[in-house]
Amino acid sequence: MPTMRAVLIKDGKGPIENLYIGDTEKPVPKDGEVLVKIEAFGLNRMDLMQREGGYPLPPGASTILGVEFAGGVDEIGPGVTKFSVGDEVFGLVAGGAYAEYIACNQGLLMKKPAHLSWVEAASIPENYITAYQALVKYGEVKKGDNVLVHAGASGVGIAAIQIARVFGARSITATASTKDKLDWLLSIPNGATHAVNYKTGDFAAEVKKTTNNKGVDVVIDFVGRTHWAKNIDSLAVDGRMTILAVLSGSEVPSVNLGPILYKRLKIQGSTLRSRSLEYQTELIGSFQTIVDKITGAEGSGPIRTYIHKVFTWTEIQEAHREMTANKNSGKIIVTVQ
Structure with a gap:
């Protein structure tokens, strides 16, 4: 053998x-x-x-x-x-x-x-394909959208911010826990347009300011329980939220379903590792349309790793x-x- x-x-x-x-x-x-x-x-x-x-x-x-x-x-x-x-x-x-x-x-x-x-x-594969799935396949991001990306300094967060820019998003607000991370996300090529420290600031209030009170069209969330209410508040009419993880917990007490109804929100949970071979093959095939746009950090591509x-x-x-x-x-x- x-x-x-x-x-x-x-x-x-x-x-x-x-x-x-x-x-x-x-x-x-x-x-x-x-x-x-x-x-x-x-x-x-x-x-x-x-x-x-x-x-x-x-x-x-x-x-x-x-x-x-x-x-x-x-x-x-x-x-x-x-x-x-x-x-x-x-x-x-x-x-x-x-x-x-x-x-x-x-x-x-x-x-x-x-x-x-x-x-x-x-x-590239895990972070960028996960971000592509959440943002493009489920979030249906398009030119002119406003996007909110939590855990912006994570691998998937960094990928999602750049992919959103490539797809023509008008604004990308990133959240993170330190000033250093937020400053870095604002400084990288095709990085975030706005940044909020979720520990000290109110990201829902901030995105309303940057969108003239409209709210964001797409939310990429990893956090779950502690961000739920503000995420719903942040979303615009016909907004889409993809939940990739529930790091703060999966149970949200006293949920008000009203905003989901009257704002016509789409909320999608997302996993990848457990999906079928057919699903992953289709997703990877679709993702390949942007592979040539990805370069190393010192490259000149619109998306960098x-x-x-x-x-x-x-x-x-x-x-x-x-x-x-x-x-x-x-x-x-x-x-x-």
């Missing part, structure tokens, strides 16, 4: 110290699948939860951590029509990216533009500590060596 190296977890779950590089079975591509030799993979908070045993995996997902990666096509299975051996690709999967090789359906892969490095390409720090996979424990400490203001990437 051919083997490969991968980041494994001693006892199947546990603290950071349980992460180690060991041998495991090398995947074989099935019908419609591509085997990719991984050059780099991205870290996400779901990885920390999965490592600790607190993240339910979708059926059939690999128990190896990691949902995004970049690398070269090493082998193709029967029925593959989109890729050839040697193609440089990046992709989004349900798991298995903390490894030397991964086999996944061809529909989950995209060809890597030449202007992106392995590190830059690996930083920001890297906080790059670790080698022998430093995987240090990489997890960095994310656990919430030190990153961009993506944490790990290279496979």
Whole structure:
């Protein structure tokens, strides 16, 4: 049985110290699948939860951590029509990216533009496809819309702000918890047009000021309970809100349904990892229309990806500590060596 190296977890779950590089079975591509030799993979908070045993995996997902990666096509299975051996690709999967090789359906892969490095390409799938889904597919953002993005300095938040600008939003208000984060979001190319500290300010009042009391057309929320009432207040007539997480809690007491009715609001919950292969293939295919607009932080594209720090996979424990400490203001990437 051919083997490969991968980041494994001693006892199947546990603290950071349980992460180690060991041998495991090398995947074989099935019908419609591509085997990719991984050059780099991205870290996400779901990885920390999965490592600790607190993240339910979708059926059939690999128990190896990691949902995004970049690398070269090493082998193709029967029925593959989109890729050839040697193609440089990046992709989004349900798991298995903390490894030397991964086999996944061809529909989950995209060809890597030449202007992106392995590190830059690996930083894109989870954050940018999630933001695209929330903002474009569900939020139906269009030219002239006003947009409110919570957790603006998060990976998905940074992606959503820039994508909204590309789609012609009139204003993008971002929320964050510190002045440094807010200043940075206002300073980056195609960044936020307005920013509010949600701890010290009233973002609902602020967006009404910036929209001449109209409210925002789209809200991207990660927070849930503590932001609910102000989110509803912030939304304009026919406004759309996509909920990506409920970090402050999922139960909202004494909800007033009236504004949802008379403002004709659309409220959409959104997940991605657990969606069907068909759904993810369609979404990734749609997302590829903006891939060429994405460059590294030093590039000139209208959408840029920001890297906080790059670790080698022998430093995987240090990489997890960095994310656990919430030190990153961009993506944490790990290279496979």
